Amino acid sequence: MVDCLEFDDELKITKFKTSSFNPTHIFECGQAFRWYKEEDNSYTTVDGDKFCNVSIVGDYIYLKNCTKKDYYEKWENYFDLKTDYSEIKEKLSFNDTLKNALEYGYGIRILNQDKFSTIISFIISANNQIPRIMKSVNIICENYGNIIGEFNDRNIYSFPSPEQLSKVSVEDMREICRVGFRDKRIIDVANMIQSGQFDIEKISELSNEDLRKELIKLPGVGPKVSDCIMLFAYKRSSTFPVDVWIKRVMEYLFIKKETDKKLIANYANELFGEYAGYAQQYLFYYGRENTIGK
DNA sequence: TGCCAGGGGTTCA
DNA sequence: TGAACCCCTGGC
Incomplete structure (x- = not known):
């Protein structure tokens, strides 16, 4: 789900446009541990034995150290670029509470990591x-x-x-x-x-x-x-990991009382269904950045 | 300066 | 079910 995809294999640069892609939210929402924020605010990320540098220039996302081959063999999948995030957000917007988290963490994507x-x-x-x-x-x-x-x-x-x-x-x-x-x-x-x-x-x-x-x-x-x-x-996007942050967020925003972690996961699966994993990432980032429930 | 609590849980009793 | 666990940082 990207537009205007262009490759420059000589310079090892790939660029594209997409509606939902924010490097800060992607890397700093806690799903990955191997990224480095450069002085120019770009992010250099390593996954397994590959690396690339991600930046935003105008409407384009730039991937440096990424050839056409690298893109199709590695980064397209890593950044989950075949998934339509606007559709996911639309499906999850039925819930007003979650809507705030979706807006706050705009451009989050679930990475498919090594x-x-x-x-x-x-x-x-x-x-x-x-x-x-x-x-x-x-x-x-x-x-x-x-x-x-x-x-x-x-x-x-x-x-x-x-x-x-x-x-x-x-x-x-x-x-x-x-x-x-x-x-x-x-x-x-x-x-x-x-x-x-x-x-x-x-x-x-x-x-x-x-x-x-x-x-x-x-x-x-x-x-x-x-x-x-x-x-x-493992691309199991209906999975809803419950850590202390998510526990707090779910108790504070949704359930309104202290609840066992397993019950929270069940609650989330019923509410968010196949998109529970995406909801989890938005809620985790939203909750942690705003210290919700603490 | 120094002490102490607590942290993206899991394990072992 | 509950205490213990390495290490490190922030708060007092």
Whole structure:
């Protein structure tokens, strides 16, 4: 759902127009941990072993370090550019409360991110804060990933593969990467995937319910982290992850009383149906930026 | 300056 | 069901 799509493979620049695309809201709504805000307010983002720089110039979205091939093989899917967000917003606008959140977080898109890095990143997110999560993820990439390019005089590092991460000791994971008690969980998961014991590609064929059951088998993955992985790496857009922020927002704006997390997810699924995941992102951003319910 | 609470949850008892 | 958990930051 983009217009005026143009490629300049020599300069590695792709540009297009679309009705719903705001880099700040996309990256800072909490779904991704590997982005860097440049001095010119553009964002450089890394996913797996690819990176690009995103900016807005006039009516155009510019993707730098993105050839035609990169666009179709990676970024079109990553930025969810085949989805019509105006249609989603229209479907969700039936609810006045949600309407405010939709307007506030205009241009949010749900990213389709690399599976392995999403799993590890959200394991790190447990009982943690966003700046520290981003710091740990960056240290992991700089220490164990590969240099995949350079942008604005900075080296850009890939997220390490399961093989690369499985070779890291639990001690280094804690002491170098500052992940605390999550150290063993991360190394164990890397080993389970590297050894073939857990197949992160094959499980993408499963139903939502079965996929969640599988993901929760991973150490460090509970109900909330599994839902984030499903929404941000497995395209399960009806998933409604309930964290402390969403809990507060839903209680304050919708349910008007203290409610169990599982019941909140059920409530959201009934209200927002197949678009629950999108609603969640708008509500999370709206709630956190405005400290709603706190 | 120094102490303390609390954080995008999960695990273990 | 509830306490414990690494580390770090912000508030007092």
